Amino acid sequence: MESKILKIKDFNAYYDDAQVLKDINLSILKNNVTAIMGPSGCGKTTLIRAINRMHDFTPNARMEGEILLNNEDLYQMEPIIVRRKIGMVFQRPNPFPTMSIFDNVIAGYKLNGIKLSKEDRNNIVEDSLRKSAMWDEVKDNLHKKGSFLSGGQQQRLCIARALAMKPEILLLDEPTSALDPKATAHIEELISELKDYVTMILVTHNIAQAARISNYTVFLYLGELVEYDKTNKMMTTPKDKRTEEYLTGKFG
Amino acid sequence: MMLKKKNIKINGDTIFKYAIGSSVVVLIMLIVGIFVSLIVYSYPTIAKFGFGFISGHTWDPVTEEFGAYPFLIGTLITSFIALILSFPVSIMISILLSEYLKSGVIHNYVKSSVELLAGIPSIIYGFWGLFIFVPVVREVQMYFGITPYGIGILTASLILSVMIIPYSATIAYEVISLTPSEIKEAAYSLGATHFEVIRKVILPYSSSGIVAGVLLSLGRALGETMAVTMVIGNSHILPDTLFAPGNTMASVIANEFTEATSDVYLSALIEIGLLLMIVTAFINVVGKMIIKKFSVGMS
Ligand SMILES: Nc1ncnc2c1ncn2[C@@H]1O[C@H](COP(=O)(O)OP(=O)(O)OP(=O)(O)O)[C@@H](O)[C@H]1O
Ligand SMILES: [Mg+2]
Numbered sequence: 174m175e176s177k178i179l180k181i182k183d184f185n186a187y188y189d190d191a192q193v194l195k196d197i198n199l200s201i202l203k204n205n206v207t208a209i210m211g212p213s214g215c216g217k218t219t220l221i222r223a224i225n226r227m228h229d230f231t232p233n234a235r236m237e238g239e240i241l242l243n244n245e246d247l248y249q250m251e252p253i254i255v256r257r258k259i260g261m262v263f264q265r266p267n268p269f270p271t272m273s274i275f276d277n278v279i280a281g282y283k284l285n286g287i288k289l290s291k292e293d294r295n296n297i298v299e300d301s302l303r304k305s306a307m308w309d310e311v312k313d314n315l316h317k318k319g320s321f322l323s324g325g326q327q328q329r330l331c332i333a334r335a336l337a338m339k340p341e342i343l344l345l346d347e348p349t350s351a352l353d354p355k356a357t358a359h360i361e362e363l364i365s366e367l368k369d370y371v372t373m374i375l376v377t378h379n380i381a382q383a384a385r386i387s388n389y390t391v392f393l394y395l396g397e398l399v400e401y402d403k404t405n406k407m408m409t410t411p412k413d414k415r416t417e418e419y420l421t422g423k424f425g
Numbered sequence: 426m427m428l429k430k431k432n433i434k435i436n437g438d439t440i441f442k443y444a445i446g447s448s449v450v451v452l453i454m455l456i457v458g459i460f461v462s463l464i465v466y467s468y469p470t471i472a473k474f475g476f477g478f479i480s481g482h483t484w485d486p487v488t489e490e491f492g493a494y495p496f497l498i499g500t501l502i503t504s505f506i507a508l509i510l511s512f513p514v515s516i517m518i519s520i521l522l523s524e525y526l527k528s529g530v531i532h533n534y535v536k537s538s539v540e541l542l543a544g545i546p547s548i549i550y551g552f553w554g555l556f557i558f559v560p561v562v563r564e565v566q567m568y569f570g571i572t573p574y575g576i577g578i579l580t581a582s583l584i585l586s587v588m589i590i591p592y593s594a595t596i597a598y599e600v601i602s603l604t605p606s607e608i609k610e611a612a613y614s615l616g617a618t619h620f621e622v623i624r625k626v627i628l629p630y631s632s633s634g635i636v637a638g639v640l641l642s643l644g645r646a647l648g649e650t651m652a653v654t655m656v657i658g659n660s661h662i663l664p665d666t667l668f669a670p671g672n673t674m675a676s677v678i679a680n681e682f683t684e685a686t687s688d689v690y691l692s693a694l695i696e697i698g699l700l701l702m703i704v705t706a707f708i709n710v711v712g713k714m715i716i717k718k719f720s721v722g723m724s
Contacts, residue, residue, distance in 0.1 A: 225614060
């Protein structure tokens with residue numbers, strides 16, 4: 174029996190008076206990749222950003238309901254702690270342009286003012302870069318700025334930066350939509366390998382991508398959770414008509 | 426006839442090119458012209474005193490001995506003190522406006538007030554300084570048992586620091602506001618607090634722009650004339666304390682230009698103008714180099 178690391182209960186989200194998430198109930202299983210799919214504007218980003226409380230910075234956003242991380246309500250915890258435990262990778266690669274590659278990886282510690290010994294720092298950087306399959310590419314240029322990296326490398330650097338905090342969950346919001354096919358394949362491979370270390374929730378527009386790398390898939394439509402199942406099951410025999418229409422390209 | 430007409434192709438493009446070209450030429454000629462005329466008219470003192478003009482401590486129109494060292498020092502000291510005093514204020518105003526009060530009535534009010542500071546004529550600052558501020562300084566000086574001049578280097582620096590706030594604050598505000606939200610979000614998603622994001626992401630990102638604003642305000646401080654002339658005390662002696670009266674290069678020119686009857690005297694004042702121009706240009710070049718260094722590797 175797989176353990177449920179994250180439970181979303183009766184969750185609603187609003188921007189001003191517009192409701193964008195309706196009564197979401199969902200349990201995420203540990204060490205799996207869960208894909209969130211759905212047509213544009215259905216609330217995928219809203220849902221994923223609710224999980225690390227990024228909406229705290231959006232004044233017109235309002236959340237209702239509970240999200241439990243290991244049975245503890247995220248909205249009762251310190252937001253800072255929540256974000257350290259739940260990392261995020263964004264749609265557009267966003268390494269810190271003023272920092273070296275090394276400092277980018279260790280940025281979470283620097284930003285939070287966490288002191289590390291030189292040895293720990295080196296270990297964390299090497300370990301994170303190895304996990305994000307970048308070590309061999311950048312190990313000789315660690316103290317250069319990250320801006321000469323390709324888009325795909327920058328995105329893997331952002332993954333390394335998130336992994337360095339040793340998060341329990343990694344949220345990825347369309348992490349490959351700004352990348353070329355080769356870089357996309359590389360990131361997909363990486364996500365499949367990272368399952369052993371971290372639970373991942375992946376927003377994607379790309380059905381084939383969800384099929385390739387996710388174990389579970391959530392289908393959202395107009396703010397409602399329509400279907401949640403093992404990916405291979407949903408892809409072959411969707412239960413809901415709307416899911417089937419989406420998978421066959423009728424909309425979205 | 427027909428052939429000739431075809432060759433003369435006058436279109437918007439060519440006219441535009443010539444217009445741009447000629448304005449550039451005019452501009453360069455103007456700068457070179459000012460520079461050359463300053464050199465020509467200050468030739469008498471350049472020839473007479475040589476480098477001694479810059480290092481000399483005595484400025485005596487009666488004996489026609491001219492050393493501009495006290496004024497050079499006066500300019501540098503007042504400008505740098507003004508810079509040091511105004512910098513923290515400018516930075517705090519710009520952070521306040523871009524990160525804490527992003528919009529609303531107070532935002533607009535503070536922003537307009539800062540912009541208004543730049544629009545106040547220099548003579549008003551001078552007046553205000555002389556009649557309101559100087560008496561206050563005098564009280565303070567009496568309290569501490571210092572000769573109560575009121576006017577002097579420090580008073581001029583304080584007035585200057587207020588005058589230059591808008592230049593650095595406005596530019597700092599602009600560049601801080603331009604920090605991409607992507608990298609701010611990245612920092613927040615790693616667990617950083619608002620203050621940590623400002624200190625470790627926003628400020629490093631905008632550092633080159635902030636430096637640019639500081640240099641602009643420094644350039645402004647170096648050349649400021651009217652207000653400084655009114656409150657600095659117009660003394661030819663090298664100031665020994667910050668409370669002592671002094672003179673800047675700009676203030677000595679403004680103050681003595683009408684009295685300069687002899688050729689050498691006039692030449693000495695013009696040479697100070699030349700010196701001021703060189704100092705300002707030098708600061709500009711150094712500033713550009715700093716900005717370049719700061720922005721290396723930024724996309
Ligand atoms: N800050 C905001 N203020 C108001 N409305 C918003 C805000 N952010 C998103 N919305 C609206 O909420 C709805 C859901 O947006 P969300 O970004 O979650 O969709 P999405 O599924 O991620 O879409 P996409 O696939 O295009 O990224 C959309 O209708 C969007 O216009
Ligand atoms: Mg989205």
